[in-house]
Amino acid sequence: xxxxxxxxxxxxxxQSWAGDQVEEPLSDAVRTALSAxxxxxxxxKPVFVDTQAYLGYLRWLEQMSWRLxxxxxxxxxxxxxxxxxxxxxxxxxxxxxxxxxxxxVESNFRKYAVSSAGARGYMQVMPFWVRLIGxxxxxxxxxxxxxxxxxxxxxRHYLDxxxxxxxxxxxxxxGSRGLAAYPDAVLGAARRWEFNDAAPVRVALP
Numbered sequence: 001x002x003x004x005x006x007x008x009x010x011x012x013x014x015q016s017w018a019g020d021q022v023e024e025p026l027s028d029a030v031r032t033a034l035s036a037x038x039x040x041x042x043x044x045k046p047v048f049v050d051t052q053a054y055l056g057y058l059r060w061l062e063q064m065s066w067r068l069x070x071x072x073x074x075x076x077x078x079x080x081x082x083x084x085x086x087x088x089x090x091x092x093x094x095x096x097x098x099x100x101x102x103x104x105v106e107s108n109f110r111k112y113a114v115s116s117a118g119a120r121g122y123m124q125v126m127p128f129w130v131r132l133i134g135x136x137x138x139x140x141x142x143x144x145x146x147x148x149x150x151x152x153x154x155x156r157h158y159l160d161x162x163x164x165x166x167x168x169x170x171x172x173x174x175g176s177r178g179l180a181a182y183p184d185a186v187l188g189a190a191r192r193w194e195f196n197d198a199a200p201v202r203v204a205l206p
Contacts, residue, residue, distance in 0.1 A: 102155070
């Protein structure tokens with residue numbers, strides 16, 4: 001990691017939500033399934049069933065890019081980020097506004113965010129997950145797609161554990177299961193990222 005990146009880590013360490021997923025024993029079957037889900041390759045390139053779906057995606061991308069411009073001023077970086085969020089959230093069967101809301105609460109869209117508990121990156125993934133279901137290289141948590149892949153797979157896992165109870169799954173993701181503050185914050189932030197297809201198109205220029 002470069003000195004500038006290390007400096008960024010220190011400067012924003014106290015600004016993240018301080019996510020703190022709790023390490024729990026996983027059955028061999030669950031670990032194998034999660035490992036396979038994380039390791040599966042494939043660039044986040046959208047595939048659409050028809051032209052209408054593609055045009056809807058472009059309208060979503062333009063609208064979200066406009067909203068995100070203050071956090072990520074560079075248009076290419078912003079587009080890559082949104083495309084990856086779109087892909088990874090759908091791949092995991094999660095709501096894209098929910099994932100964007102979680103990222104906002106966890107890291108405020110900072111790539112190198114680190115919590116006091118050691119959670120890293122956009123979705124504040126704890127390093128123990130890389131040991132449990134990854135290859136052990138925790139540096140991947142500061143890369144866009146691996147961080148979102150881990151975060152979305154973990155949240156999907158918690159949602160399955162909680163039998164679809166999103167409130168409990170979010171609490172488990174943050175290590176505060178049963179408490180309202182974190183789920184309320186994420187669900188509140190997610191409302192900002194709901195797509196309004198009736199809104200006029202506003203293109204965020206570079």
